[in-house]
Amino acid sequence: MSAPTDREQQVLDRIDKARRRRAKVREERVTLAHGSGGKATQTLVEAIFLDAFRNPLLEPLEDAATFTAGETRLALTTDSFVVSPLFFPGGDIGDLAVNGTVNDLAVSGARPLYLTAGFILEEGFGIEDLVRIVHSMRDAAERAGVDVVTGDTKVVQRGKADGCYVNTAGVGVLEHSHALGVATAKPGDAVLVSGPIGEHGVTIMLARGELDIDADLESDTAPLNGLVADLLGAVDGVRAMRDATRGGVATILNEVAKAADVAVVVDENAIPVRDEVRGASELLGIDPMYVACEGRMVVVVDGAQADAALAALRAHPLGEGAAKIGRIVDDPPGLVLLNTAFGGTRIVDLLVGDPLPRIC
């Protein structure tokens, strides 16, 4: 492509200006896209929540806020769970709710201590199911080494909620001096994932029963705090960790590229994806890079320590499938580039909303 002409440059400049304008929610009502973790979610969060609550702790929009109380550095986070179906292969809303909050604390570098649990229950919801959910929360908390120390219950009329929603919040303590954050990624850093991606999201899609596919798949929901502790104990060059939930690995990588003003280059061949996930994604016409995981994280680490970090991850049962998937370079800033398995290159953008199945 030759250098842009003046007129083309003018058009490009105009777009660039529009892009930098403050995010604005155009819709008059909330749509499902606002909850998908993609562009629409980002706009909603920035234009409404960040705009109203703006403060230095919130502003980095990390998985948890970190601050000092007295002498102690703490991390605080919250997350709500509305998964449907409530029970799925490999887990249920209960362990998801515990692991989700534990992981948000863990990837912020904190040791999770205490959780809260809030329940919104629909009139008519089965007590037996509630017991099952709560027991699985108890077991998950035990596995992660945290206690649920306070909670709340609300019941709403039939039809005003879908069975059971769970909110958890958590607090953890930061015991090391790593300055973590996606904005600290630098050219030369390596990008790792802690295991095969997309298993949770594909499991849920199949569990909804809308597709007549049977696959031997389970959600990857798991607490990452043990894995994170091992990693931080082994290397001091970790820049950032993010658990790849909504929006999947692709969304996290875009957050890194934008926050640090760098380019992330990923090799498709290096990304671990189980055959079942790949097959189902292929049939659904979606890209596993955008599919949620609930027990996997993306790690950005000093390139010189990539091998040591990888070894530390692989030594832990939850990190056996860890892989180096890419690296940070300086240009073009803000972009995620993929070297496809086919040998081509493409840009991996944020999605507007949920990945939608394609018909053509």
Added chain:
Amino acid sequence: MRFVDEFRDAEKARALSAKITSLCEPGRQYKFMEVCGGHTHTIYKHGLEDYLPENIQLVHGPGCPVCVIPMGRVDDAIHIARRPDVLMTSFGDMMRVPGSGGNFFDSNAEGTNIRMVYSPLDSLKIARQNPDTQVVFMAIGFETTTPSTAMTVLRAAEEGLENFSVFCNHVTIIPAIKAILDSPDLRLDGFLGPGHVSTVIGCRPYEFIPRDYSRPVVVAGFEPLDILQSIYQLMVQLREGRCEVENQYSRVVPWDGNIVALRAIAQVMELRPYFEWRGLGFISHSAMRVKDSYADFDAERRFAVPGVRVADPKACQCGEVLKGVLKPWECKVFGTACTPETPIGTCMVSPEGACAAYYNFGRFSRQRVREASHSS
């Protein structure tokens, strides 16, 4: 996934790429249109353009069946869905196609019940389970999906289902290609024929293209190597001065199409005198409607549909972009009235459309992206 990997071998791609490059005449520019949105997706997903020399350009055609649905039809669908007794079902990628007052997601936020399904038969299942609800299937797609809609209607008729109908927006590929070929300033050297559509209609319907318009056609499969192979075949034809329809996708596409599928379509549907395409205007005989004999299953007849036409803004130049005459940024509304958030034309609706891709990434040349991704 062996059956897939076989068609994604980078080694073979490099060999094909070298052969394609060796066929280029120095100083000549080549423009090929891939007619089908599925091809555009493959090209984009695998970064296939990296294998093409600079003087071969792929022009993305009108073949994304959801992107060409005009605003008026989306509005009509939402109008039907607003009835309290209606549950509408739709393919996933239709959900984000904008009407004049928003897309299906927006409409759901205002109270309609439009659900995603993976096949029209799922809608039939929903209709059986909810006898008190009118289930309306938003039928879209080229000849690829038309047979399954037709067969679903036949099944519903057999079962005597009274609460199922289809809002038929099926379009036909040939008139769209013809509309592009008829433009006086056409700058295309050949076509990649749509593989999936051709499994139904076969290869014969394309024979007029070499005959009347002197452009070669290669019906192409959907794996990246299929597409490279098809481009190679186009180049060989040009080089040898031949101009014909070739079938690269013969492992799936029979020359005469799928008689059973064509018969099902003919039984249930007929051509509309004309149909509006987003950004391309009205094209005669370019879409299907439900025949009188199956009127009970036609949502347009069952419910009063306003059928208002929402005019594309005058400045919309999708036609020119599709024909490869204009670059996206040369369209008068590009980046002002027409953006990915507020798309006007078909090329902006899908993120893979020429205009949306240029809007998002036009500031990065292919060169710069390629260099960056191979740097260490």
